[in-house]
Structure formats: structure tokens, C-alpha cells
Amino acid sequence: xxxxxxxxxxxxxxxxxxxxxxxxxxxxxxxxxxxxxxxxxxxxxxxxxxxxxxxxxxxxxxxxxxxxxxxxxxxxxxxxxxxxxxxxxxxxxxxxxxxxxxxxxxxxxxxxxxxxxxxxxxxxxxxxxxxxxxxxxxxxxxxxxxxxxxxxxx
Numbered sequence: 001x002x003x004x005x006x007x008x009x010x011x012x013x014x015x016x017x018x019x020x021x022x023x024x025x026x027x028x029x030x031x032x033x034x035x036x037x038x039x040x041x042x043x044x045x046x047x048x049x050x051x052x053x054x055x056x057x058x059x060x061x062x063x064x065x066x067x068x069x070x071x072x073x074x075x076x077x078x079x080x081x082x083x084x085x086x087x088x089x090x091x092x093x094x095x096x097x098x099x100x101x102x103x104x105x106x107x108x109x110x111x112x113x114x115x116x117x118x119x120x121x122x123x124x125x126x127x128x129x130x131x132x133x134x135x136x137x138x139x140x141x142x143x144x145x146x147x148x149x150x151x152x153x154x
Contacts, residue, residue: 014057015148016059017060017151018142019141020038020061024103027063031072031125034102035100035101038120040141040142041111041114041117042115043116047116053076054076055076056076059075059120059122069133072125073126074123079118081118081119134152
């Protein structure tokens, strides 16, 4: 299946707005350097991000349940996407990367066992001039765009 490339207009790089679990203190763990990886998974027929995250892309973070303020960004160091797995294989892989993920028990329940997993290693976390994300009708926890400023609230 051919992949769309609209999200890679700027030097073959994309910007990603990534929701972090506030109750699991994901942003706090990233800031402290305890956590270096983010996970996404899918129970359906395909990978959750489908090859649309690449090394060098920018990650912008917003917390779930927060005020939609984006204050930090990082760069994608590495992406590991799986083929279809059994539940056991999925659980083992989450356990393998737990040292980098630092998932809460609720997050482990959410992601371990999914048929497809994507592990995104982040580096160079830094503060940015804060802006408020203009959330529209989508319910995605990962938004891909060619320019993060198109998601900024007016």
C-alpha cells in the first residue's frame, strides 16, 4: 500500500503533536530523563503510526486532561515498529522496553497485548515558547502535520 507523504513537506520531516498521560507523569519523567521512549499500539489490522514517524521529526508534547498548552519539544532519535504479534509477544516486548518507557501499571494494561506496537525514542527535550493547541473534532492522541504552528489556537 503506498504511503501518503503530505505530512513530510519540510525537508522530509514532520511535526507531531503527542499526548502524554498526565496521571502517569509522562512529561515529568521525560523532563527528569527517567523516560526516553513513547509507545503507541493498535489492536486492529495495521501499525498505529504506519511508518509516518521518522528519525529527525519533531515531537511537541501536550498533556491529557491539561489546558492544551504545548511547552516542550524533542526530536525523534529512533522508531521501532512491529509486525503483527501475538499477545504474549506484545507483552514481552513492552516488558523489554519498560526501562525506557517507565509505564504506569494502567499504561501497561493499555499497551501490552496489542497486535502492533510502535516505540519512539526521543532526544533533545527542550522548552519552547508555550502555545495553546487548537483541538478540533479529532480524538487522536497523536496528530501529524507538516507545520506545528497550523495547530496553534488563534
